[in-house]
Amino acid sequence: MNKNTLIEKTTDTIAVxxxxxxxxxxxxxxxxxxxxxxxxxxxxxxxxxxIISETxxxxxxxxxxxxFNNNFENKYKIIVIPTTEQNKTMETVLEICKAGKNFxxxxxxxxxxxxxxxxxxxxxxxxxxxxxxxxxxxxPTTLVGQIDAGVGIKTGINFEGAxxxxxxxxxPVATIIDNNFLKTLPEEHFLCGLAEILKMGIIMDNDLFCxxxxxxxxxxxxxxxxxxxLSKEINYKxxxxxxxxxxxxxxxxxxxxxxxxxxxxxxxIEEHSNYSINHxxxxxxxxxxxxxxxxxxxxxSNEHRSRIHNLLLDIGYDIYDAQTYLFEKMWKSLDxxxxxxxxxxxxxxxxxxxxxxxxxxxxxxxxxxLQTAILSLKEYQERHREMAYA
Numbered sequence: 001m002n003k004n005t006l007i008e009k010t011t012d013t014i015a016v017x018x019x020x021x022x023x024x025x026x027x028x029x030x031x032x033x034x035x036x037x038x039x040x041x042x043x044x045x046x047x048x049x050x051i052i053s054e055t056x057x058x059x060x061x062x063x064x065x066x067x068f069n070n071n072f073e074n075k076y077k078i079i080v081i082p083t084t085e086q087n088k089t090m091e092t093v094l095e096i097c098k099a100g101k102n103f104x105x106x107x108x109x110x111x112x113x114x115x116x117x118x119x120x121x122x123x124x125x126x127x128x129x130x131x132x133x134x135x136x137x138x139x140p141t142t143l144v145g146q147i148d149a150g151v152g153i154k155t156g157i158n159f160e161g162a163x164x165x166x167x168x169x170x171x172p173v174a175t176i177i178d179n180n181f182l183k184t185l186p187e188e189h190f191l192c193g194l195a196e197i198l199k200m201g202i203i204m205d206n207d208l209f210c211x212x213x214x215x216x217x218x219x220x221x222x223x224x225x226x227x228x229x230l231s232k233e234i235n236y237k238x239x240x241x242x243x244x245x246x247x248x249x250x251x252x253x254x255x256x257x258x259x260x261x262x263x264x265x266x267x268x269i270e271e272h273s274n275y276s277i278n279h280x281x282x283x284x285x286x287x288x289x290x291x292x293x294x295x296x297x298x299x300x301s302n303e304h305r306s307r308i309h310n311l312l313l314d315i316g317y318d319i320y321d322a323q324t325y326l327f328e329k330m331w332k333s334l335d336x337x338x339x340x341x342x343x344x345x346x347x348x349x350x351x352x353x354x355x356x357x358x359x360x361x362x363x364x365x366x367x368x369x370l371q372t373a374i375l376s377l378k379e380y381q382e383r384h385r386e387m388a389y390a
Contacts, residue, residue: 005247009240016243018250022171026151026239028232032139032178033060033067039112040071042137042174046108048076049100051123053083053115056141059184064114077103083118085275088158090166096126100134110135110173116142116189117149117279121164124155128170138172141181143193143224144280146235147200150175151242153250163267169251177239179231182223190223191316192280197234199262199287200241202308206354208237213307216315255341256358261348262286268333269324277324284312288319292373292380293365294349304352309377313384320377327371338362 006017014026029036050068052061057080068076079099081092100111111134113123120138127136140150156167182190194212201209211234212219215227224231245259266282277285288309295305312319338345347359359365 007243007247014236014240014243016171016247018247021250022153024153024171025174026243027174027176028236029176029178030228031180032176033063037071038176039067039137039139043072043110043112045075046110047103047105048072048110048112049096049103049105050076050078050112050114051096051119051126052078052080053119053141054080055083055116055184056114056181060114060181081119081122083115083122085118085158085163085270088118088122090157090159092122093126093129093157096123097130100126100130105130105134107131107134110137112137112139114139114141115145116140117145120145120149121154121156121167124170124172125157125167128155128168133170135173138175140175140177142185142189143182144189144196145193146177146179147193147196147238147242150177151239152246161271163270171250177235179224179228179235183225185223187220188278188281190220191284192278194220194315195262195280195284195287195317197238198311199259199283200238200245202287202291202350202353203258203261203348203356204245204354205237205241208234208241209311209353211237213311216311220315255344256346256360258348258356260341260346261290261350261356264337264345264347265289265330265333267337268330269321272324272326272329277321281317284315284317285319285321285324288312288317288377289370289373290347290349292377293347293359293369294351296369296373296376297349297359297365299349299351299357301352304350307353308350309380310384313381318381320374320381322378325374325377327367327374330374331367331370334362 008015012028017023029038032038111123111127113120127134138150140146153169153171155170156164159165218226262283266286269277269282269285291305291308294300309319344360345362348356349359350356
C-alpha cells in the first residue's frame with residue numbers, strides 16, 4: 001500500500017484517506033430512500049441541490065421526493081438534467097450552477113448527484129466550480145457508475161468532440177452504492193458495468209473473474225436482485241480492486257495505470273460510432289483487442305486468451321465490429337492516447353487472468369500487428385457463433 005494512502009474497510013464501508021489531500025467514504029447500502037438515514041447523516045441539516053437524470057425521474061422521483069420532504073423539508077431542491085454524451089457540456093454545468101445560485105446554496109451546502117456515470121461527472125465538475133468548490137455526494141444508479149465513475153476523484157465534461165477534455169480532480173464527501181437501483185437498468189447498460197468489473201478481474205483478480213464466469217447469466221437476468229449477498233461481494237471486490245490500483249495515484253501523476261486496461265482503443269470506438277456504442281461496451285471490445293495483441297506477442301497463453309474471449313462472447317459482447325474496427329483509423333487514434341499519457345502508449349495487456357503488464361512504447365506494437373489482431377478477432381467471433389448455433 002502507498003504510504004500516503006490509508007484504506008480502511010468494514011463489511012459495508014470503504015474509507016479512503018489520502019495524506020494531506022482528501023478523504024471520502026464509499027458506503028454499500030440498501031433501499032436508501034426507504035429505510036436508511038445515511039443521506040441525512042452525511043448532509044446533516046445543510047441545504048441540498050439534488051440533481052437527477054431523466055431515467056431516475058421516471059422510476060424514482062416520488063420516492064426521492066418523499067425522502068427529502070421527510071428529512072430536509074424546505075432545504076432541498078430537485079432538478080432534472082439530460083444525461084447523454086451530447087449533453088455532457090459546459091452548458092449543462094452552468095444550468096446546475098444557475099439552479100444552485102437561484103436556490104441560495106451557501107458554502108456549507110451540498111450538491112447530490114443521483115444517476116449514471118455521465119451525471120456524476122457533470123455534477124462533480126459543477127461542484128468544483130460553484131463557489132470555488134462545494135461539497136457533493138455521489139449516488140450512482142448504474143453499474144458502470146458504481147464501479148467506475150463513482151469510485152475515483154475525476155470529474156469532467158466533453159469539449160469539441162473530445163470526451164472528458166475539460167475536468168478536474170475533486171473527491172466527493174461520499175459515494176453511496178445501492179444495488180436496488182439496478183433492477184430498472186436496461187440490459188445494455190448493465191453490460192456496460194459488467195465490462196468494468198471484468199476489467200478488474202482480468203488485470204488483478206482471478207477470483208473476481210471466476211465469480212463472473214460462474215454467475216453471469218443470473219446476474220444479468222436478475223440485475224443483481226436474486227442473490228444480494230453475491231452481488232454485494234462482487235461490487236465490493238471490484239471497488240476495492242479499483243481503489244487498490246488508484247491509491248497513491250488519484251491525481252494521475254504516474255501515467256502507467258493498470259485501470260486504463262480497456263481504455264486505449266475504446267475512445268476511438270465510441271467516437272467513431274458517434275457514441276451509439278456505449279462506453280462499457282467499447283471497453284469490452286478494447287479488452288478483446290488488447291488481449292489478442294498480447295496473445296500474438298506470446299505474452300498470454302491460448303488457454304487464458306480463450307477464457308477471456310469466450311466469456312466476453314458468452315455474455316453477449318462483440319469482440320469484432322466491422323463498422324468500427326478500421327485498423328488504419330484505429331492506429332491513427334493512438335496519437336491522442338499517447339499525447340494524453342505523457343508521450344507513452346502504456347497499453348495494458350493481460351499476461352494471465354489476474355495479471356497484466358504494459359506495452360510502454362508505440363514501437364512495441366505495429367499497425368500490422370493491430371490489423372492481424374482485428375482479423376483474428378473476426379475469425380474467432382465467427383467460429384464461436386457458428387459453434388453456438390450448431
